[in-house]
Amino acid sequence: MAKGIYNWIDERLDITPMWRDVADHEVPEHVNPAHHFSAFVYCFGGLTFFITVIQILSGMFLTMYYVPDIINAYASVEFLQTKVAFGQIVRGMHHWGASLVIVMLFLHTLRVFFTGSYKAPREMNWVVGVLILFVMLGLGFTGYLLPWDNKAYFATKVGLQIADSVPVIGPYVKEFLQGGTIVGAQTLSRFFALHVFFLPAVLLALLGGHFFMIRKQGISGPL
Amino acid sequence: MAHGHNSKEKVVYVGDSRIRQRSERATPPDYTAYPGKSEAFIPNFLLKEWMVGCVMLVGFLVLTISEPAPLGYPADPTNAAFIPVPDWYFLFLYQLLKMPYASGDYVVLGIVGLPGVLFGALLLAPFLDTGKERRFYRRPIASAMMFISLIGVVYLTVTSWAGYQEELKLTGTTPEHIVREEEARDRALAGLPKESKVKKEAEIALVAPDDPAMESMKVATCLGCHGTDLKGQSGPSLRGIGDTLSEEQIMDVIKNGKQGAKGNMPPMYDSAKTQGLSDEQINGIAAWLAKQKKAE
Amino acid sequence: MSNHNEHEKQGNERKEMSRRQFLAYTLGGTTAFMAGGVTLPMIRFAVNPLLEKKDKGALIKVVEESKITNEPQEFSFQKHQVDGWYESEAKLSAYISKGEDGKIFALSPICQHLGCTIGWNSDKNYPNEYHCPCHGAHYTKDGKNLAVAPRPLKEYEMEIKNGFIYLGDLMDNTRVK
Numbered sequence: 039m040a041k042g043i044y045n046w047i048d049e050r051l052d053i054t055p056m057w058r059d060v061a062d063h064e065v066p067e068h069v070n071p072a073h074h075f076s077a078f079v080y081c082f083g084g085l086t087f088f089i090t091v092i093q094i095l096s097g098m099f100l101t102m103y104y105v106p107d108i109i110n111a112y113a114s115v116e117f118l119q120t121k122v123a124f125g126q127i128v129r130g131m132h133h134w135g136a137s138l139v140i141v142m143l144f145l146h147t148l149r150v151f152f153t154g155s156y157k158a159p160r161e162m163n164w165v166v167g168v169l170i171l172f173v174m175l176g177l178g179f180t181g182y183l184l185p186w187d188n189k190a191y192f193a194t195k196v197g198l199q200i201a202d203s204v205p206v207i208g209p210y211v212k213e214f215l216q217g218g219t220i221v222g223a224q225t226l227s228r229f230f231a232l233h234v235f236f237l238p239a240v241l242l243a244l245l246g247g248h249f250f251m252i253r254k255q256g257i258s259g260p261l
Numbered sequence: 262m263a264h265g266h267n268s269k270e271k272v273v274y275v276g277d278s279r280i281r282q283r284s285e286r287a288t289p290p291d292y293t294a295y296p297g298k299s300e301a302f303i304p305n306f307l308l309k310e311w312m313v314g315c316v317m318l319v320g321f322l323v324l325t326i327s328e329p330a331p332l333g334y335p336a337d338p339t340n341a342a343f344i345p346v347p348d349w350y351f352l353f354l355y356q357l358l359k360m361p362y363a364s365g366d367y368v369v370l371g372i373v374g375l376p377g378v379l380f381g382a383l384l385l386a387p388f389l390d391t392g393k394e395r396r397f398y399r400r401p402i403a404s405a406m407m408f409i410s411l412i413g414v415v416y417l418t419v420t421s422w423a424g425y426q427e428e429l430k431l432t433g434t435t436p437e438h439i440v441r442e443e444e445a446r447d448r449a450l451a452g453l454p455k456e457s458k459v460k461k462e463a464e465i466a467l468v469a470p471d472d473p474a475m476e477s478m479k480v481a482t483c484l485g486c487h488g489t490d491l492k493g494q495s496g497p498s499l500r501g502i503g504d505t506l507s508e509e510q511i512m513d514v515i516k517n518g519k520q521g522a523k524g525n526m527p528p529m530y531d532s533a534k535t536q537g538l539s540d541e542q543i544n545g546i547a548a549w550l551a552k553q554k555k556a557e
Numbered sequence: 558m559s560n561h562n563e564h565e566k567q568g569n570e571r572k573e574m575s576r577r578q579f580l581a582y583t584l585g586g587t588t589a590f591m592a593g594g595v596t597l598p599m600i601r602f603a604v605n606p607l608l609e610k611k612d613k614g615a616l617i618k619v620v621e622e623s624k625i626t627n628e629p630q631e632f633s634f635q636k637h638q639v640d641g642w643y644e645s646e647a648k649l650s651a652y653i654s655k656g657e658d659g660k661i662f663a664l665s666p667i668c669q670h671l672g673c674t675i676g677w678n679s680d681k682n683y684p685n686e687y688h689c690p691c692h693g694a695h696y697t698k699d700g701k702n703l704a705v706a707p708r709p710l711k712e713y714e715m716e717i718k719n720g721f722i723y724l725g726d727l728m729d730n731t732r733v734k
Contacts, residue, residue, distance in 0.1 A: 052280045061303035062289050072309050073298055081313045088314050092321075092595050099599040103641070112335040113459040113642035119332055120455050121641075124602040126329045131321075131598070133330030138321065140350045151386070151407055154395025161387035168384045175350065182348055188437055191336035192345030200358060203368045221338075261396050289577070304580035311587045318594050459642070489633075 063253065068260035079153075080257075082146035089139045090245070094238065096132040104184070106230035108223045111186035136178055143171055155258035163251040166244055173241045180233035186226060194229075195221050333437030334458050344434065346425050353414045356421035379410055465500040465555050467491065474549035477542045481533035486526070491553075496526060501555045508551035515547060616716055616723035619651065623720065625661050629654035629677045629687075629698060634724065651713050651724055652677055652687070656699060662732060663713040663724055670694045670706040701733040709733045 048054050067073050069080040103118035103125070105111060118125040147167070150156055156164035183194040198221065202212040217224030273282040292299045300306055347355050354376060357363050363371025382389060390403040397404040429436070441458065448456060467490075478484055486496030493499070502511070518528040533543055574582075619634045633650040651663040664687075668675050673691035680688040680695070686703070687696040687710065695703050700710030712732070714725035 049275060049282075050278070050280065052275075052283070054283075058289075061301065063302050064290075064292055064295075064299045065302050065306040067298040070298070070300065070306060070309060071313070078313065081310060084310050085314060085317055088317075088591075089321075095595060095599060099603055102603055108336075110642060113457070115332060116457060116459060117642040118602075119330070120457075122602060122605045123608070124598045124605075127322075127325050127598045128602045130325035130328065130330045131595075134321065134324055134328070137349065148407075148411075152397040152404070154397065154400070156387045157390070157393070157395060158387070164387050165384060168380075168386075172380075178348055178350060185332055186336045187333035188336050188340055188343045189331070189333050189346070191338065192343050193347045196345050196355070197347060197351070200354070200372060204372050205369050258395075304577065304584040308580055308584045308587065311584070311591065314591060315587060318591055322594060 060253070063256075066257060066260070069257055079145075079149045082142050082149055086139060086142040086146050087245070089135050089142060090241075092131060093135045093139060096128050096135065097234070097238075099128055100132055101234065106184065106227050108186060108226055111184065111226060115185040115187075132181075136181060139174060140178065143174055147171065153258065153261060157258075160251070160255055160258065163248060163255070166247050166251070170241065170244045170248065173237055173244060177233060177237050177241070180229040180237065183226060183229045184233065191221065194225070329442070331436075331438035331442075333441060342432070342434065343437075344425065344428055344432070349418065349422070352421040353417035356417040356424070359421075359424075382406070465498075465553075467500065468503075468552050468554065469549065472545075472549045473542075474546045477538055477546050480536050481529060481538055481543070481546070482536065483529070483546070499550060499553060501553055503551045503554040506551070508547050511550050512544070512547040515543065614726040616714070616725045619663075619722050619724050620653065621720055622661070622717055622722055625653055625655055625722070627655050629664070631666065631677070649724075653722065654698065656732065661715070661717065661722065662699075663715050663722070664700045664730075665711040665713060665727055667711065668694050668706060669702060669708040669710060675710070697733070699732040700730050 069077050071078045071081065100118070103114055103122060105114045115129070119129050120126075150164065150167065179194075179197060183190045198212050198215060201215065202208045204211065213219065215225070215228065216222075217228040274280060275282050289301060292301060346352075357375065358368070358371045360371065361367075363375060386403070390400060392400060394400050445455065448454075478487075484491070487493055487499050488496075491499040506514070514526065515533070516528055516530040519526045530543065614636065617634050617636055620632045624630070629652040631650055631652055633648060635646045636649055638645050638647040650666055652666055653661065653663045655661050666675050666687075667673075668689040668691065670689065670692055673689050675687045675689045675694070675696065677687055678685060679690070680686075683695045685698065687698075687700070689695065689706070692705050694705035696706070696710050697703065700712065702709050709730040709732075711727045712730045714728055716723045716725070
């Protein structure tokens with residue numbers, strides 16, 4: 039049955055080559071932990087992606103309850119954490135996943151750096167990867183404010199103060215991020231938009247580029 | 262598919278589309294004959310990768326179940342005692358800005374100079390380190406710079422965290438989310454229901470609710486718009502009205518009406534008279550409403 | 558059709574599972590485990606409103622029994638409503654009257670056609686009936702649907718204690734079918 043449906047679609051759209059290309063590509067021995075245990079360092083990139091997927095999913099589910107509004111934000115987070123079944127776990131996934139994704143990204147970056155994998159012809163992929171790191175840090179910063187508790191509020195104030203002291207553009211950046219002259223209702227709504235729409239969109243585009251380049255160039259050879 | 266047999270000789274398309282009709286099934290390549298031990302991504306390699314993924318996932322789930330995500334008390338901008346601390350991965354930057362040559366007059370160096378140069382160098386690493394050599398011990402400059410940055414970041418993070426702990430000890434504060442968790446645990450042990458930390462806006466109570474003015478207001482049809490509980494319906498709430506309007510001003514509104522945010526209130530004085538209220542009773546309404554002040 | 562025969566031949570030659578197939582199945586299982594481990598808590602989280610125990614609404618004191626006449630009268634009352642993190646006093650109203658049988662009953666003023674608010678004797682063409690201004694649905698005093706609406710008016714659960722009428726949740730009309 040499933041095979042029949044697949045064949046029917048395949049005949050019309052010729053989808054087999056698309057996934058075959060991904061599925062059948064050759065993975066060299068030196069990245070396979072089954073051959074050299076030390077090759078586990080090559081797993082960090084994949085793990086980063088796996089946690090990113092968890093982040094996207096848990097974030098999507100959290101917005102089923104969360105409201106980005108200074109009166110209700112805290113109440114809704116408290117509600118989903120304490121009153122909704124598995125709310126503590128789903129929010130926990132998003133909270134701890136945010137830290138873990140940074141850890142994994144960090145390890146992945148170090149692996150790529152110390153194996154010299156960023157060298158020609160893979161310079162562009164390194165640049166894209168570092169941009170992904172920046173976007174992740176941006177996601178961490180904007181996400182921190184959303185529960186609207188004291189920690190969120192004051193850490194964001196400090197963060198924006200830091201942005202403010204950048205010469206020339208600082209005050210403008212601060213006011214743009216704040217959406218006004220104080221950290222308040224408009225800041226929360228802005229941070230929510232950045233955290234949920236803008237930065238993830240950029241992240242997905244960069245990830246697409248990252249994977250495309252990996253497939254095109256292959257994994258860097260053994261040292 | 263009558264023309265299927267010719268597919269080897271010339272390209273045949275499906276219908277009038279641009280999809281080529283294939284007759285052979287795609288066979289997965291077999292890498293076992295290759296020198297070295299390369300393998301196909303699916304299923305061979307991905308299975309191994311996902312074994313690692315499973316181990317991490319189990320650890321991750323254990324963490325999320327055992328350690329709830331922290332949540333403090335609702336943000337209160339007037340809370341001066343709160344010691345702000347960013348998420349741990351920003352601590353190094355936070356600490357850097359406390360260093361003598363990165364703050365005060367040198368703040369530009371601290372914010373743009375050092376982090377800018379470091380992150381810029383990270384971003385442009387492939388263009389700075391252009392040699393062919395890949396092994397890290399054969400490119401001492403790049404590796405040394407990375408090691409120094411790493412040590413610096415770790416040092417700053419650790420000092421920042423230690424400083425935060427020190428400050429907590431000095432001021433004798435426990436972070437809110439921990440206070441909250443302990444409180445929740447105590448309540449759970451005592452069999453009490455979960456408690457919300459959301460501050461409820463106190464409802465403004467009626468002052469002297471048994472005053473005859475309430476009855477007069479019913480007769481004068483005030484309650485039709487302002488609500489039987491004076492909390493407002495099509496007209497605004499009158500609870501706490503004494504905080505904004507004096508007795509004379511209220512009387513003025515009764516006599517002349519008002520253009521308010523919720524719509525226009527017509528002059529009610531004459532209509533109240535026709536309903537049989539005396540001037541005294543109407544004055545009573547104004548006096549009573551002027552007494553409606555928010556309890557301190 | 559030649560490829561079909563070829564495939565069949567291959568299938569006959571090898572009956573037992575190939576190494577590749579075994580790996581593919583294991584990979585499928587692992588994938589299912591990982592996907593399940595990640596998404597099951599989230600799905601339970603999302604469907605929570607469906608599985609939550611709905612507590613029966615408390616009965617609310619509305620009006621003295623002595624005020625009820627054969628003519629339906631509208632009474633409004635407030636109900637404390639907890640909607641997730643939002644608590645409010647919902648304003649509800651009911652038409653309460655004595656039926657032919659002398660029993661007191663309370664009807665909801667929500668039209669069962671499309672949810673507009675009906676009124677008693679509000680249209681001259683339908684004397685002594687509930688009439689809905691939106692699409693002309695009208696109901697008898699007992700709430701029986703006479704036109705447009707597919708169901709009779711809902712009734713409030715009711716209790717009379719110490720001369721006061723208490724109203725609870727909405728239920729299907731018990732006076733008419």
